[in-house]
Amino acid sequence: MSSSSQSRAANLRIFLLAVGAFGLINTEMGIAGILPAVASEYGVTVATAGLLVSLFALAVAFSGPVTPLLCSRFRRKTVMLTSLAVFTACSLASAFVSSFPLMLALRVIPAIMQPVYTSFAFSEAAAAVPAKDAPKATAKVMMGVSAGMVLGVPCVNWIVSVSSVRVGMLFFAAVNGFALLALLFGLPNGERPQAMSYGSQLRHLLEKETWLAILGVVALNGAVFGVFSYLSEYLGTVTGLSASAISLMLLAYGLMNIVGNMIAGNALTRSPRRFACMLPMPIAVMFALFFAFGDLTAPVAVILIVLGVLAGCVGNVNQYWISSAMPDSPEFANGLFLAATNLGTMIGTQLVGLLIDSVGSRVIPVGGIAMLAVALPLLLARVAPRACGILRARRQRANA
Incomplete structure (x- = not known):
């Protein structure tokens, strides 16, 4: 096969993996855009409806480090197709349940399979290209994640605003079903991968740098998605927007996520640690402005565009921050990346939900600022030893 044919085949392979990621993230995060409607449908508070987001994230957080390892003996295509089939079936069933606890159960079941697909998709994308192009390949899969939010949420x-929650659930089922068929007929079977060594993967959990990376990602992702999970609530209650206007705002936010993916992809190739450590500061500024001007439509629109770009950057930074802490264990790193980001989503959603119940929807951005105040020291703590070592080396050379 010529190099151009190999390149086209690799690009198609990566595109199909991104389609599958789109389907899963569409289901995971799309629910965040309809929490008020779900709360009304099932007769619960918006904060209680937020459990559909936080329990999904909690299930991913706990299964993330485990399920990719358990499934590593099977062909990646088989495992990814199984994940999409579970998502399709549970989404279809959730359209016809009348019990909120059962609705929760139908969210948790597919959440257990989400880390398997995403982790394997990153690894499969990296394997489709030369090693030097692996970061670009995984970034394209990450863009599928962002696209799931761009189109899925709004x-x-x-x-739901023009029909019902049931139709929304059927939409999730249709998207996952399409992704299932796309991978079934378009993705090569591939070779059966070698089984992972548990010991060689788990030894990273004894390293301080690994835990600083994990905790930093938990706090950073919790800040962004804790606010995002209640964004439709904030825009409706505080800004006073209509359902259609909220959809447009969420669409703009999601489109800017893709722009952020591209910006972060370039920045992480030049000065990754500096870029990662600086990122919480502009996000905190935007959250503060969001709180101050939340009742004014024009400023909110501008703030959301900037926040969308920054949130897209966060996705790339999170994946880099953990994978760079354990470069020799990419499968396990991807699992921990998913666990950390979803644990952060769960913590951030619950924190902001508590603020809503105790103070009101206006303080939603404050919860994000609180999480960023935790994230920044953790990010700096990881780079501080290396930075000090570089400074000492420079002093020694200057004195020599």
Whole structure:
């Protein structure tokens, strides 16, 4: 096969992996755009409806480090197709349940399979190209994640606003079903991978740098998605926007996520640690402005565009921050990345939900600022030893 043919085959392979990631993230995060409608449908508070986001994230957080390892003996295509089949079936069933606890159960079941697909998709994308191009390949899969939010969240928000929660759930099922068929007929079977060594993977959990990376990602992702999970609530209650206007705002936010993916991809190749450590500061500024001007439509629109770009950067930074802490264990690193980001989503969603119940929707951005105040020291703590070592080396050379 010529190099151009190999390149086209690799690009198609990566595109199909991104389609599958789109389907899963559409289901995971799309629910965040319809929490008020779900709360009304099942007769619960918006904060209680937020459990559909936080329990999904908690299930991913706990299964993330485990399920990729357990499934590593099977062909990646088989495992990824199984994940998409579970998502499709549970989304379809959730359209017809009338019990909120059962709705929760139908969210948790597919969440257990989400880390398997995403972890394997990152690894499969990296294997499709030369090693030097692996970061670009995984970034394209990450863009599928962002696209799931770009189209999934505002689309389901609009669908539910003009129809019902049931139709929204059927939309999730249709998207996952399409992704399932796309991978079934378009993705090569591939070779059966060698089984992972548990010991060689788990030894990283004894390293301080690994835990600083994990905790930093938990706090950083919790800040962004704790606010995002209640963004439709904030825009409706505080800003006073209509359902259709909220859908447009969420669409703009999601589109900017993709822009952020591209910006971060370039920045992480030049000065990754500096870029990662600086990122919490502009996010905190935007959250503060969001709190101050939340009742004014024009400033909110501008703030959300900037926040969308920054949130897209966070996704790339999170994946880099953990994978760079254990470069020799990419499968396990991807699992921990998913666990950390979803644990952060769960903590951030619960924190902001508590603030809503105790103070009101206006303080939603404050919860994000609180999480960023935790994230920044953790990010700096990881780079501080290396930075000090570089400074000492420079002094020694200057004195020599």
